[in-house]
Amino acid sequence: MDETQESSAHIRALLGIRQLILDGALRPGERVSEPALAEKLAVSRTPIRAALIRLNEEGFVEPSSSSGFVVRSFSESDAFDAIQLRGTLEGLAARLAAERGVPPDLLEQMKTIVSRIDEVLAEPGPESDVSPYVRLNDGFHWLLWNGAQSPMVKEAIARLVRLPFAAPNAFTLGQFSLPALRSNLLYANHQHRALVDALENGEGSRAEALAREHSQAAATYLRDVLAGREQDPSSASPSLRLIRKRSGA
Amino acid sequence: MDETQESSAHIRALLGIRQLILDGALRPGERVSEPALAEKLAVSRTPIRAALIRLNEEGFVEPSSSSGFVVRSFSESDAFDAIQLRGTLEGLAARLAAERGVPPDLLEQMKTIVSRIDEVLAEPGPESDVSPYVRLNDGFHWLLWNGAQSPMVKEAIARLVRLPFAAPNAFTLGQFSLPALRSNLLYANHQHRALVDALENGEGSRAEALAREHSQAAATYLRDVLAGREQDPSSASPSLRLIRKRSGA
DNA sequence: CGGACGGCAATTGGATACAACTTTGCAGTG
DNA sequence: CACTGCAAAGTTGTATCCAATTGCCGTCCG
Numbered sequence: 001m002d003e004t005q006e007s008s009a010h011i012r013a014l015l016g017i018r019q020l021i022l023d024g025a026l027r028p029g030e031r032v033s034e035p036a037l038a039e040k041l042a043v044s045r046t047p048i049r050a051a052l053i054r055l056n057e058e059g060f061v062e063p064s065s066s067s068g069f070v071v072r073s074f075s076e077s078d079a080f081d082a083i084q085l086r087g088t089l090e091g092l093a094a095r096l097a098a099e100r101g102v103p104p105d106l107l108e109q110m111k112t113i114v115s116r117i118d119e120v121l122a123e124p125g126p127e128s129d130v131s132p133y134v135r136l137n138d139g140f141h142w143l144l145w146n147g148a149q150s151p152m153v154k155e156a157i158a159r160l161v162r163l164p165f166a167a168p169n170a171f172t173l174g175q176f177s178l179p180a181l182r183s184n185l186l187y188a189n190h191q192h193r194a195l196v197d198a199l200e201n202g203e204g205s206r207a208e209a210l211a212r213e214h215s216q217a218a219a220t221y222l223r224d225v226l227a228g229r230e231q232d233p234s235s236a237s238p239s240l241r242l243i244r245k246r247s248g249a
Numbered sequence: 250m251d252e253t254q255e256s257s258a259h260i261r262a263l264l265g266i267r268q269l270i271l272d273g274a275l276r277p278g279e280r281v282s283e284p285a286l287a288e289k290l291a292v293s294r295t296p297i298r299a300a301l302i303r304l305n306e307e308g309f310v311e312p313s314s315s316s317g318f319v320v321r322s323f324s325e326s327d328a329f330d331a332i333q334l335r336g337t338l339e340g341l342a343a344r345l346a347a348e349r350g351v352p353p354d355l356l357e358q359m360k361t362i363v364s365r366i367d368e369v370l371a372e373p374g375p376e377s378d379v380s381p382y383v384r385l386n387d388g389f390h391w392l393l394w395n396g397a398q399s400p401m402v403k404e405a406i407a408r409l410v411r412l413p414f415a416a417p418n419a420f421t422l423g424q425f426s427l428p429a430l431r432s433n434l435l436y437a438n439h440q441h442r443a444l445v446d447a448l449e450n451g452e453g454s455r456a457e458a459l460a461r462e463h464s465q466a467a468a469t470y471l472r473d474v475l476a477g478r479e480q481d482p483s484s485a486s487p488s489l490r491l492i493r494k495r496s497g498a
Numbered sequence: 499c500g501g502a503c504g505g506c507a508a509t510t511g512g513a514t515a516c517a518a519c520t521t522t523g524c525a526g527t528g
Numbered sequence: 529c530a531c532t533g534c535a536a537a538g539t540t541g542t543a544t545c546c547a548a549t550t551g552c553c554g555t556c557c558g
Contacts, residue, residue, distance in 0.1 A: 008541075008542090009541080009542065009543095010541080010542085033509080034509075034510070035508090035509070035510095043542080043543090044542060044543045044544075045510090045542095045543080045544090046541080046542055046543065046544090047541085047542070047543095049299070049510090049511085050298070050299075050302055050541095053299055053302045053303060054302055054306065057303060057306035057307075058306075059404070066549085066550075067509080067510055067511080067549075067550070068509075068510065068550095077399070078399075078400060078401050081345075081399045081400075081401040081402060082401050084341070084345075085341065085401055085402060085405060088337060088338070088340075088341045089337070091337075092333070092334065092337045096330075096333075150326070150327075150330045151327060151330075152327050152330040152331050152334055153330060153334060155308070156334060156405070156409065159408075160405065257511075257512090258511080258512065258513095259511080259512085282538095282539075283539075283540075284538085284539075284540095292512080292513090293512060293513045293514075294512095294513080294514090294540095295511080295512050295513065295514090296511085296512070296513095298540095298541090299511095299512095315519090315520070316519080316520075316539080316540055316541080317539075317540065
């Protein structure tokens with residue numbers, strides 16, 4: 001299952017449990033049984049407990065009343081809020097980067113990625129693989145996070161983005177065939193380019209606004225994907241499994 | 250059952266270690282020894298490790314190279330960035346609160362606190378105790394965090410604020426005698442009032458800007474306190490101990 | 499017939515035992 | 529005198545063990 005077998009037990013436990021949650025093997029609301037996980041992941045209960053404590057901090061599980069942990073579920077509002085939160089934090093990172101000045105090589109790397117995204121999106125054929133785009137997009141955002149040169153900001157973003165539906169590429173996967181998506185990604189890359197321009201010219205406020213608005217693309221995707229789930233519940237993408245259907249809000 | 254010592258072992262360990270760090274008994278950069286802590290806090294190593302994992306997520310300790318944890322130290326830039334981060338997050342909370350509408354009773358409570366802060370600050374005598382102000386100020390910010398009605402935003406702020414120098418009342422303590430401080434607090438309470446006004450009228454952008462600027466007061470304090478430390482290193486307030494003196498970068 | 503009490507089983511929270519690793523100190527050698 | 533290598537001790541990471549609490553189920557009493 002996992003090719004990364006070279007890790008220590010508590011790393012295996014952490015990654016393993018997170019994957020079980022993302023795969024839907026552990027479903028939101030379900031109580032997490034330590035002995036069961038210990039057996040399934042072939043480690044003792046100690047690293048399982050360590051992993052559960054971390055997953056609690058990360059937001060994947062939460063303490064149950066009076067003992068143990070349950071898999072956490074998120075409302076649709078939580079998902080939208082998480083996206084807006086990322087937009088705000090990336091906006092802060094962008095502003096700080098612009099105000100403090102981005103290292104030239106970092107700026108160069110951002111430009112390179114923007115160009116390569118354009119190339120990837122220009123490739124014809126509706127059946128192209130999204131993964132190159134996803135990798136490039138991840139790279140761009142990673143550079144932005146570092147551009148602020150602020151460990152505090154970077155950590156805050158990194159922690160948030162552990163929640164899959166808050167990540168820059170949430171909901172982008174697996175639907176590249178739609179022409180509408182390609183158009184959206186082109187638009188997003190225009191924003192990338194404008195952001196680089198703002199950073200280069202030290203335009204902090206513009207950079208912040210762009211980064212903030214940029215995250216709204218994810219909100220749009222999320223809306224679509226949630227609507228799609230209403231009709232075909234089986235097509236739930238991994239990020240979606242954590243989001244419970246709205247029952248009564 | 251336990252109204253005397255309402256704490257399980259791992260809670261005692263968490264609070265105990267955090268306090269040891271804040272008190273300076275464990276100093277930044279120092280390696281944390283599990284057996285030593287276990288003996289000092291009268292628990293076994295298991296809850297100690299659980300606490301260290303959580304403190305790692307909270308930012309108080311960080312994994313050492315190759316094993317164990319060391320007490321984390323923060324640069325002066327980190328402290329300023331943390332304050333700006335809080336301002337940004339509280340700005341988001343304020344905007345969301347204004348846009349979504351604040352529950353009337355919550356708004357009432359905010360108004361009450363603002364009035365009571367004015368009363369506290371109007372009391373004559375340079376030797377007044379700051380703690381009433383601190384409590385009221387904490388209460389106001391707590392209400393703001395809840396005003397957004399967003400668990401995600403609230404959690405993000407709550408996590409950040411665990412770092413003492415990022416909290417709303419950081420560096421406010423113990424220097425109420427200065428007349429300048431009272432003037433600053435009066436100004437800050439004017440911002441509180443304006444913020445409530447913005448929330449009441451649904452002015453999201455104004456509320457955000459106010460909350461953001463409001464956090465700059467803490468940055469001002471921090472600058473003063475850091476300057477004071479240069480002259481009298483012994484007067485380090487608890488929040489300051491985590492911040493290392495600027496050496497290189 | 500329904501609700502409450504009691505006992506049993508399973509699970510968690512904590513302590514301890516153990517093995518692998520890291521670091522330090524000392525000694526021997528170049 | 530310095531450097532390297534070995535050894536020993538302390539420390540971490542993991543497993544197992546124990547006790548106490550929880551939740552469940554059956555039975556008994558109202």
